[in-house]
Amino acid sequence: MNEPVKNMRIILRVNGEAVEAEVPVRRNLVDFLRGDLGLTGSHVGCEHGVCGACTVVVDGAIMRGCLLLAVQADRCDIETIEGADESGRIAALQAAFHRRNALQCGFCTPAMLLTAAALLAQNGNPTRDEIRECLSGNFCRCTGYQAIVDAVAEVAEVVEAKA
Amino acid sequence: MKFQAPIGLSLPRDRAKRLLAGRGQFVDDIQLPRMLHLAFVRSPYPHARIAVIDAVEAAAMPGVVRIMTGADLAGVVSSWRGTHGLFPDMKAPEQTALATDTARWQGEAVVAVAARSRAEAEDATEQVIVDWEELPVLGDAQTALGDAAPSIHAELGGNLAFFAEIEQGDVETAFGDAHVVVERRFRFNRHTGVSLEPRGLIADYDPASHRLTVHQSHQTPHQQQDLYARLLNIPEQNVRVICPDVGGAFGLKHHLYADEMTAIAASKLLGRPVKYIADRLESFLGDIHCRDHTVTARMAFSAEGDILAIDIDDLFHAGAYSQYPRSSVAEGNQIIRLCGIPYRHEHYRAKVRMAYLNKSPLGHIRSVGHPIACAVTEHLVDLGAKRLGLDPIAVRRRAYLRDEDCPIVSPGGIALERPSFHGCLDRALERIDIDAFRAEQARLRERGVHRGIGFATFVDLTAIGPEYYGEGGQHISAQETCLLRLEASGGIRCYTGATDQGQGIDTGIQQVVAGIVGVPMDDVKVNSGDSELCPVGGGSWGSRGAALAGEAALRAGRKLRLNILNIAGVLLQKSANSLDIRGGSVVDAVSGATHMALSEVAEVGHFKPYTIPDGVAADLTVIGRYASRNRMFLPANGLHVAILDVDTDTGLVEFRRYLVVHDCGRILNPMLVDEQVRGGVVQGIGGALYEEFIYDDDGYLRNGTLADYLVPMAAEMPDIEVEHLQTPTTTSELGAKGVGEAGTTGAMGAVLNAVNDALSPFEFNLSEFPLTPPRILRTLGKI
Ligand code: FES
Ligand code: FES
Numbered sequence: 001m002n003e004p005v006k007n008m009r010i011i012l013r014v015n016g017e018a019v020e021a022e023v024p025v026r027r028n029l030v031d032f033l034r035g036d037l038g039l040t041g042s043h044v045g046c047e048h049g050v051c052g053a054c055t056v057v058v059d060g061a062i063m064r065g066c067l068l069l070a071v072q073a074d075r076c077d078i079e080t081i082e083g084a085d086e087s088g089r090i091a092a093l094q095a096a097f098h099r100r101n102a103l104q105c106g107f108c109t110p111a112m113l114l115t116a117a118a119l120l121a122q123n124g125n126p127t128r129d130e131i132r133e134c135l136s137g138n139f140c141r142c143t144g145y146q147a148i149v150d151a152v153a154e155v156a157e158v159v160e161a162k163a
Numbered sequence: 164m165k166f167q168a169p170i171g172l173s174l175p176r177d178r179a180k181r182l183l184a185g186r187g188q189f190v191d192d193i194q195l196p197r198m199l200h201l202a203f204v205r206s207p208y209p210h211a212r213i214a215v216i217d218a219v220e221a222a223a224m225p226g227v228v229r230i231m232t233g234a235d236l237a238g239v240v241s242s243w244r245g246t247h248g249l250f251p252d253m254k255a256p257e258q259t260a261l262a263t264d265t266a267r268w269q270g271e272a273v274v275a276v277a278a279r280s281r282a283e284a285e286d287a288t289e290q291v292i293v294d295w296e297e298l299p300v301l302g303d304a305q306t307a308l309g310d311a312a313p314s315i316h317a318e319l320g321g322n323l324a325f326f327a328e329i330e331q332g333d334v335e336t337a338f339g340d341a342h343v344v345v346e347r348r349f350r351f352n353r354h355t356g357v358s359l360e361p362r363g364l365i366a367d368y369d370p371a372s373h374r375l376t377v378h379q380s381h382q383t384p385h386q387q388q389d390l391y392a393r394l395l396n397i398p399e400q401n402v403r404v405i406c407p408d409v410g411g412a413f414g415l416k417h418h419l420y421a422d423e424m425t426a427i428a429a430s431k432l433l434g435r436p437v438k439y440i441a442d443r444l445e446s447f448l449g450d451i452h453c454r455d456h457t458v459t460a461r462m463a464f465s466a467e468g469d470i471l472a473i474d475i476d477d478l479f480h481a482g483a484y485s486q487y488p489r490s491s492v493a494e495g496n497q498i499i500r501l502c503g504i505p506y507r508h509e510h511y512r513a514k515v516r517m518a519y520l521n522k523s524p525l526g527h528i529r530s531v532g533h534p535i536a537c538a539v540t541e542h543l544v545d546l547g548a549k550r551l552g553l554d555p556i557a558v559r560r561r562a563y564l565r566d567e568d569c570p571i572v573s574p575g576g577i578a579l580e581r582p583s584f585h586g587c588l589d590r591a592l593e594r595i596d597i598d599a600f601r602a603e604q605a606r607l608r609e610r611g612v613h614r615g616i617g618f619a620t621f622v623d624l625t626a627i628g629p630e631y632y633g634e635g636g637q638h639i640s641a642q643e644t645c646l647l648r649l650e651a652s653g654g655i656r657c658y659t660g661a662t663d664q665g666q667g668i669d670t671g672i673q674q675v676v677a678g679i680v681g682v683p684m685d686d687v688k689v690n691s692g693d694s695e696l697c698p699v700g701g702g703s704w705g706s707r708g709a710a711l712a713g714e715a716a717l718r719a720g721r722k723l724r725l726n727i728l729n730i731a732g733v734l735l736q737k738s739a740n741s742l743d744i745r746g747g748s749v750v751d752a753v754s755g756a757t758h759m760a761l762s763e764v765a766e767v768g769h770f771k772p773y774t775i776p777d778g779v780a781a782d783l784t785v786i787g788r789y790a791s792r793n794r795m796f797l798p799a800n801g802l803h804v805a806i807l808d809v810d811t812d813t814g815l816v817e818f819r820r821y822l823v824v825h826d827c828g829r830i831l832n833p834m835l836v837d838e839q840v841r842g843g844v845v846q847g848i849g850g851a852l853y854e855e856f857i858y859d860d861d862g863y864l865r866n867g868t869l870a871d872y873l874v875p876m877a878a879e880m881p882d883i884e885v886e887h888l889q890t891p892t893t894t895s896e897l898g899a900k901g902v903g904e905a906g907t908t909g910a911m912g913a914v915l916n917a918v919n920d921a922l923s924p925f926e927f928n929l930s931e932f933p934l935t936p937p938r939i940l941r942t943l944g945k946i
Contacts, residue, residue, distance in 0.1 A: 097183055098176075104411075104842060
């Protein structure tokens with residue numbers, strides 16, 4: 001019998017930078033981003049796809065970094081909170097979260113921001129219920145969610161007013 | 164007294180900016196050179212003897228550095244007992260870092276593997292062979308206290324850990340003479356804090372200097388420093404506990420955990436950094452749980468709705484061990500002290516029993532005992548009003564303690580200063596038109612929509628004073644210290660003994676310092692969460708930050724301000740009294756004309772001290788300390804009102820409105836206080852409707868993942884209206900009381916009463932938490 005493959009070489013883009021790495025095939029994407037690349041802004045809350053803390057953007061769509069293996073991200077374009085922060089694309093959301101205190105411990109926050117940004121990209125003027133629905137895959141133990149909904153709604157209004 | 168801005172303003176938090184940029188630093192984000200990772204072999208049985216451990220193959224696995232059993236750690240780390248000196252009759256068993264002969268709960272750590280990576284450590288745990296001999300399982304308190312039950316700790320000679328009874332007045336006669344007596348049995352099932360970031364730490368022992376540094380997701384760095392020093396026999400001045408960003412704590416991170424102690428002992432044994440981060444299953448199995456109480460309660464009423472007597476019987480358990488260092492008595496002890504507290508009543512009896520049994524340890528999670536006391540009391544009031552044919556609001560108004568009754572010591576022994584029960588109710592009824600609600604409720608019922616309203620009044624015991632743990636013999640600081648240092652450039656560094664897991668106490672303290680000294684917010688930088696750098700304090704627990712650390716900051720601020728003005732007075736040849744500090748400058752106190760910048764004062768203080776005459780107090784590093792006296796607690800009070808619909812076909816509950824009126828005295832930052840309340844309410848709703856550990860008859864946990872332990876998510880949660888009264892405490896200058904648990908305290912009671920009100924046409928009476936759809940449908944007789 002052949003020895004099982006333990007490691008694989010992957011090539012991907014992460015936050016705009018080319019990355020080439022040899023990874024154990026069993027390592028999940030969020031562990032790879034955090035441990036191998038030092039992108040510790042993505043968090044791990046459950047490792048079974050429920051809490052949403054590990055949310056990252058893979059080829060433009062938000063995904064759970066704990067449910068993907070790093071090798072599945074081969075040839076993908078990944079964006080993490082670090083990239084979204086540096087590019088300025090979520091600056092309005094970050095500012096609204098800050099003003100409205102839409103975070104307490106901040107552990108859920110990077111994922112909340114990426115999820116909210118994905119919602120606003122699809123629907124510039126969501127209702128409060130739609131915002132709540134969209135965020136309902138992201139667990140936050142601290143805030144009770146209302147401030148997060150307020151912050152997203154505030155940004156949506158601004159986006160709407162400009163459009 | 165009036166305090167100047169920014170005290171009292173809704174300002175956002177500095178720390179939030181970092182977290183929003185993904186630049187937080189949580190403990191699992193830290194990597195140290197030569198760091199090892201720890202994974203555990205945990206008992207798969209709720210109760211089993213550990214016969215033989217064979218780790219030969221596991222030790223040869225790739226990356227494995229050391230495999231440790233209880234015997235290996237026996238000489239490295241001492242054992243402990245979760246006793247409490249205020250309760251001398253309480254019994255607590257000896258606990259060790261790793262279980263040695265017997266595992267007493269499913270998930271108890273038995274073997275630890277240190278390896279190069281977590282994955283390799285976990286691989287090796289699977290190859291450790293343990294020969295278990297299963298033992299009989301005690302899964303509930305009633306059975307554990309039965310005559311036939313074997314002692315799970317032979318050394319204690321029985322499973323009764325604690326018994327207490329309070330009695331005042333003539334309870335039996337009062338019940339005998341009552342017009343109406345209501346009685347109910349309540350079940351509060353088990354849940355926990357579920358911080359999104361699990362527990363975790365990196366222990367870094369350096370044998371060359373005999374120094375231990377622990378980076379830990381924790382609420383109480385100074386408490387841990389003391390424990391690690393004593394249990395590992397390291398001089399305390401060589402132990403440093405650093406709490407980086409902490410991803411939620413809620414009480415579950417202010418204890419000593421056996422698995423965490425194992426990781427620290429492993430670092431001492433190996434002389435290398437060791438990281439242990441609990442995964443979600445380990446969190447559910449091993450984090451401190453709360454509730455799991457059965458309360459049988461009676462309340463006696465006069466025909467007019469006066470409360471004549473209350474009788475409470477609480478049965479609960481500590482799990483297999485009493486939590487350390489605080490012990491597990493408090494939840495039951497709070498219940499017997501708090502039931503009935505908002506109301507005038509003379510005859511009171513309450514007893515509590517705590518057992519040991521084969522489940523994970525149970526203890527302090529946000530709002531210890533309070534939600535239970537509140538739900539029991541407030542549901543009995545509703546039941547009594549219903550039996551008497553009276554409006555439950557009218558009964559509350561009649562029976563609440565009035566201003567003229569206070570100050571008072573309650574039958575449960577709690578000293579109340581000036582509670583504002585009537586004011587809170589008045590404010591709630593300004594917001595909610597109760598007549599309109601009742602009319603709408605009747606209209607909706609005709610259409611088959613079942614809407615209910617529930618009120619829950621409570622007292623929250625905040626800011627525990629030093630007497631509680633001081634007299635208990637525990638090394639837990641209930642005083643607070645604040646150190647301020649004016650830098651040569653005029654900015655202020657602030658170090659506090661409180662810690663911030665997101666509540667925003669750092670910002671509250673920053674506001675106090677800025678307001679008292681007279682400088683802009685940006686000129687003050689607050690540092691916390693480091694047992695070496697920060698002056699001694701208790702960290703964060705029990706709604707204490709603003710009341711205690713805020714007062715210490717006020718005192719430090721006053722000293723610094725005075726010394727700055729002393730120096731300025733010398734430089735300006737004016738009396739310090741004629742000067743003030745505003746906007747970061749020394750000004751004339753009367754005209755407000757600017758004299759000099761703080762940096763000019765600081766420059767003299769730092770570099771030209773010879774220009775200041777002897778005897779002028781001119782220290783630019785000052786300490787303020789606050790320890791309350793002669794009070795165990797600082798009671799705050801509040802009221803929750805829930806309005807919700809119950810679907811009688813599905814048993815689902817949908818919120819329509821949720822209102823909290825709270826009185827925490829002076830508010831440092833209204834926005835942050837409101838958000839504390841909202842987060843607390845949602846956590847309380849979790850316990851009311853969703854969260855519950857489910858065990859089978861053999862004592863095995865059935866729901867150890869976030870997929871089947873339900874937590875509140877955004878879609879089901881209501882917007883929460885928050886109102887405040889501000890009755891400052893007279894025991895401190897700042898006048899702040901605590902608020903961190905107020906949201907959680909009233910939620911179970913309000914939801915319970917609202918659900919029962921919604922379904923009152925069905926003679927519905929449910930008093931088992933959480934109020935899940937199956938329980939609601941069963942009570943309706945639909946399933
Ligand atoms: S860590 Fe991926 S969803 Fe929880
Ligand atoms: S802010 Fe703590 S989990 Fe959301």
